[in-house]
Amino acid sequence: MNTNPLKAIIPSQPPVEAQSDVYAVKSRLEWGEPAFTIIDVRDRQTYNDGHIMGAMPMPIDELVDRATSSLDQHRDIYIYGADEQQAAQAARILRSAKFDHVSQLKGGLAAWKEIGGPTEGIIESKTPTGADDLNVVSRMQDHLENLNQDV
Secondary structure: EEEEEEEOOOOOOOOOEEEHHHHHHHHHOOOOOOOOOEEEEEOHHHHHHOOOOOOOEHHHHHHHHHHHHHHOOOOEEEOOOOOOOHHHHHHHHHHHOOOOOOEEEEEEHHHHHHHOOOOOOOOHHHHOOOOOOOHHHHHHHHHHHHHHHHH
C-alpha cells in the first residue's frame, strides 16, 4: 500500500522504534510530516489540565476500543501516559491489538515541555511562558548543551 504519494517531495519515514525521543517527534511536527498520531492515555481530567498540543485523549481502559474505531493499524503512533510504566503498558496493549507502528514517547509530557514542545489545556494556558521560550538562539544553545551531556 502506497501511503506516501508525494515521496519525491516528502521522504518516507523510517519505521518507528519501540521508544522514541521527544526531539524526533517534535521535529516531525515542525516539518509538518503527515500520518502520525500522538495519544495521551492519562485520565480525562489530567488530559484536560494539560497535554501535548494535538494529542488525542484515549484513557488506557478505553484504548483498544477507541484506537480501533478511529485509527488505521499501520499509522505511526506515539504514546505517553502518567509515567513510563503506564506508557509502556499502553504501547504493549496497542501492539497486541495489531497496531504495528507504536512507539512509547520517552519522558512523556515532562520531557516534551523541557524541549519547549507546544502544549495546551486548562493549566497550560495559565502558565506563563518562560523568559527563553521564544528566544530561538537560547533554545538552540540549550539543545546543544543537552546533546553534549548525552555524549
